[in-house]
Amino acid sequence: MKFSCCSEMPAEALETIAGQGGLEGLLAALPDDATIARLRTFHHACADIYRIKILEMLTVQPLCACIIREGLGITKSKLSYHLKILQEAGMITGTAKGTWIVYGLTEYGEFCSSLNAKVAEDPANGDRDE
Incomplete structure (x- = not known):
């Protein structure tokens, strides 16, 4: 041939x-x-430990930035960076509540979080930490 x-x-x-x-x-x-x-944006957004943790926190309930920051133990600038990436990926949204912002998952963010949950539940994935 x-x-x-x-x-x-x-x-x-x-x-x-x-x-x-x-x-x-x-x-x-x-x-x-x-x-x-779009696939690159999705994978980039989900390729960081802090961003995965933020998604998981917001799966429980919408949260203000101060609670997320305190829970992760990171600086305001670092949190702002990660929130921006998640917002640009369309996974989270922020709603002003007076002088602070409450972040929550979008419908797409809920879908992405459900994918993360499926991966976490699959024992075939093993422990692939860096």
């Missing part, structure tokens, strides 16, 4: 993806760039 691309790749390697239309077919099956960007 002759392939139109990848002249440097062994034919045996290319044959493994022949059923997908070769490398071109495999690449065509990838999500578009906008979808990839």
Whole structure:
């Protein structure tokens, strides 16, 4: 079988993806760039211990920043950074209550938290701490 691309790749390697239309077919099956960007944002938001903890705290109930900060034992600037990432990812929202802000999960944040719960419950994931 002759392939139109990848002249440097062994034919045996290319044959493994022949059923997908070769490398071109495999690449065509990838999500578009906008979808990839959304996936990147999701994974980035969930790729930090503090942000996961914030999501878990907000799963229990909406909280003001001072309670979240005290619970995590971090500085205001560090908390602000993590809250901004979660807000930009669409996972949390802040509502002004006088001079302070109460943060809560969005519908998307609830969905993301449920994914985290499924991963946490799966014993097949093992203990993969860094």
